[in-house]
Structures are given as C-alpha cells and as structure tokens.
Amino acid sequence: MSAVRLSTGELASPAPQHLQGGSGVPLEPLSRTPFQPRAFTVLGGSVLAVPQQAYIPQPHPRRLAIKRPAGHMLPTVGLGVYKSASGGECYASVLSALRLGYRHIDTAQICEQEAAADVAVADSGVPRGEIFLTTKMWLSNWGYDKAAAGVRQSLAELGTLYVDLFLLHAPGDPGLRAETWRALEDAQKEGLIRSIGVSNFGIPHLKKLAQSAAVQPAVNQIEVHPWLQRRELVAHCKAEGIVVEAYSPLAKAQKLADPAVGAIARRLGVSPAQVLIRWSLQKGLVPLPKSNNPDRQRSNLDVLRFELSAADMAALEGLEEGLITGWDPISDAPV
Numbered sequence: 001m002s003a004v005r006l007s008t009g010e011l012a013s014p015a016p017q018h019l020q021g022g023s024g025v026p027l028e029p030l031s032r033t034p035f036q037p038r039a040f041t042v043l044g045g046s047v048l049a050v051p052q053q054a055y056i057p058q059p060h061p062r063r064l065a066i067k068r069p070a071g072h073m074l075p076t077v078g079l080g081v082y083k084s085a086s087g088g089e090c091y092a093s094v095l096s097a098l099r100l101g102y103r104h105i106d107t108a109q110i111c112e113q114e115a116a117a118d119v120a121v122a123d124s125g126v127p128r129g130e131i132f133l134t135t136k137m138w139l140s141n142w143g144y145d146k147a148a149a150g151v152r153q154s155l156a157e158l159g160t161l162y163v164d165l166f167l168l169h170a171p172g173d174p175g176l177r178a179e180t181w182r183a184l185e186d187a188q189k190e191g192l193i194r195s196i197g198v199s200n201f202g203i204p205h206l207k208k209l210a211q212s213a214a215v216q217p218a219v220n221q222i223e224v225h226p227w228l229q230r231r232e233l234v235a236h237c238k239a240e241g242i243v244v245e246a247y248s249p250l251a252k253a254q255k256l257a258d259p260a261v262g263a264i265a266r267r268l269g270v271s272p273a274q275v276l277i278r279w280s281l282q283k284g285l286v287p288l289p290k291s292n293n294p295d296r297q298r299s300n301l302d303v304l305r306f307e308l309s310a311a312d313m314a315a316l317e318g319l320e321e322g323l324i325t326g327w328d329p330i331s332d333a334p335v
C-alpha cells in the first residue's frame with residue numbers, strides 16, 4: 001500500500017482506509033509544492049485530472065476524498081460536532097470517530113468545542129497531518145482585528161499550528177464582511193490556515209464577496225439533504241469551483257422514517273442514514289453527519305460498498321420540500 005504525502009510534509013502511512021478507493025486503490029503520492037488557494041480535484045480510484053478552474057465535483061461511486069493539487073486532502077465524510085455537548089461528550093465523540101477512521105472533523109467557535117476536540121485529537125494518536133480540521137469564525141468576531149485575533153484564539157483552543165479550513169460561519173454584517181474575509185486571507189498567507197471558505201452564503205453573498213476577495217472561497221458549507229436541495233446554489237458553487245459541504249445531511253434525524261428512504265434502505269440492506277449520506281456523496285457534496293454514538297458513527301462512514309441507482313437518486317430528489325431544520329442565514333442575512 002503506498003503512502004500519502006500531505007503537504008505538511010508528514011508521511012501518513014498507511015493511508016486511512018476511508019481515504020482509499022473502495023477497491024483499495026492507493027492514493028497518488030502527492031507533491032510538496034506550496035498549496036494553491038482554491039481548486040480542489042476529485043479523488044476516486046484514481047485522481048481525475050481536472051483543470052483547476054473547470055473543477056466540478058462529479059458523482060463518483062468511489063469518490064472518497066477531494067484534494068488540492070498540492071496535496072491538501074478534504075475527506076468526503078466529515079464528523080460534525082455542533083450538537084455534541086461541550087467538553088466530555090465532544091471529546092468522546094471525536095476520539096471514537098478518529099479511532100473508527102474519520103479524518104475530517106467539523107467544529108466551530110460558537111460551539112465552544114474546539115478545546116475538547118484538541119484533546120481528543122491529541123489522545124487519538126492519529127498524526128495531526130492526517131486530520132482535516134475545520135473551524136468557523138463566529139459573528140461576534142467580525143471586523144479585521146477581531147477576526148485576526150479570532151484565528152489565533154481558535155488555533156490556541158484547538159492546540160494546533162494551523163487549521164485546514166476556516167470558514168466565515170455566515171454572511172454576517174455586510175459592512176464588515178470584506179475586512180473579516182481579508183483577515184482570513186492574511187492568516188492563510190501566514191500559514192495559519194490552509195484553506196478558507198464560507199458557510200450559509202447564498203448566491204448574492206458569494207457574488208458580493210467575489211468583488212472584493214483576493215482569494216475566492218474554497219468551500220461553502222450549507223444545509224443540504226433531499227428535503228432541502230438548494231439546487232440553484234449548489235449549481236452556482238460547482239460552476240465557480242466551490243466545494244459544497246452538506247451540513248445536517250440527515251435532516252437532524254427528522255426524516256429517517258421517510259417511506260421512500262426506508263424502501264431504498266431495505267432493498268440495499270443499509271440504514272436510512274447511510275442512504276442519505278450516500279445521496280450526498282453521489283451529488284458531489286461533502287456530507288458532515290453528526291453522531292455521538294460509535295455504532296452510528298461507524299455505519300455513517302460505511303457508505304462505499306453500495307451505490308444508489310439513477311432511479312433511487314430520482315426518488316430522493318422527489319422529496320424536496322424546502323425543509324430547513326436549523327437557521328437560515330442564506331435567506332435572512334443582508335447582502
């Protein structure tokens with residue numbers, strides 16, 4: 001099995017199983033050239049050579065990770081820790097997930113779980129260079145100076161020299177948005193952040209940011225599941241080369257008893273949650289299911305041994321009903 005060289009310079013060997021193709025095809029060794037802003041390509045059984053600006057995540061049955069050309073890996077199933085209670089429960093959740101093979105942890109300043117995630121990462125024994133760590137700038141840190149300090153505060157809480165992805169948690173105050181973004185750009189230049197992105201941005205927010213940004217967002221993290229597909233926004237992000245991360249991909253467990261999902265799950269011998277996570281992957285999204293339960297964490301990661309047919313995908317796409325399970329800054333935040 002070949003090793004995966006990450007652009008931190010650390011050699012991660014062997015590659016975590018969930019980063020290997022379902023067929024066990026090893027990932028391509030990666031160069032150590034400095035990473036470029038933006039532009040991920042899709043990893044499957046082999047690396048798809050997609051020109052940077054033409055990047056569109058294609059549904060791929062064995063697509064397990066998205067990488068930057070210089071080796072910045074974005075594992076395609078991440079663990080969300082937003083609703084894990086702070087402290088002990090978050091620690092246990094992140095620790096068990098890392099032991100099960102998760103290599104992508106999604107946290108946020110607002111969740112006050114960065115410190116617990118730090119200890120779990122340290123205790124897991126998994127090299128930091130193998131883990132993709134995301135956090136998000138909360139709205140109280142808007143403005144250049146506060147955001148610059150907020151980055152450093154997050155690094156301290158997370159006990160890390162860099163985070164892999166730092167997102168603006170929501171569009172926030174439009175008067176301070178551009179300078180807040182500039183603070184992320186500068187922190188990226190300093191090497192404190194490897195990729196920068198946004199969350200809960202609608203098309204108008206993205207277009208406005210594009211006017212002032214030197215670095216375009218690598219990621220837009222938004223609520224997406226079959227009952228809220230945000231087709232226009234997802235298509236816009238794909239056209240702009242922005243990876244879409246799907247938060248609340250299980251619709252917060254509100255729809256797991258849906259008969260259409262249940263029928264597909266029974267036929268394939270998988271759980272409704274696995275159907276929903278697989279749907280996200282086949283849509284070219286990066287799902288972030290949250291579970292504190294090790295058995296559910298394990299099954300949520302086990303989504304590579306089956307595939308949804310075109311008919312299954314169509315049935316799930318027929319479930320759209322505009323269901324928002326959390327907040328909705330995409331509609332509510334001023335442009």
Ligand SMILES: NC(=O)c1ccc[n+]([C@@H]2O[C@H](COP(=O)([O-])OP(=O)(O)OC[C@H]3O[C@@H](n4cnc5c(N)ncnc54)[C@H](OP(=O)(O)O)[C@@H]3O)[C@@H](O)[C@H]2O)c1
Nearest residue numbers: 080081082247248249250251252253273289290291292296
């Ligand atoms: N950027 C943002 O504004 C934003 C907003 C919301 C969420 N997020 C991110 O997205 C992550 C996930 O979203 P979410 O927590 O809202 O919702 P979710 O992942 O759609 O659903 C989580 C719920 O599903 C349950 N669950 C998980 N796996 C299951 C399975 N296999 N079978 C049955 N139930 C299962 C969990 O319970 P157990 O824990 O008991 O398994 C929990 O109640 C968050 O943790 C956060 O990282 C981001």
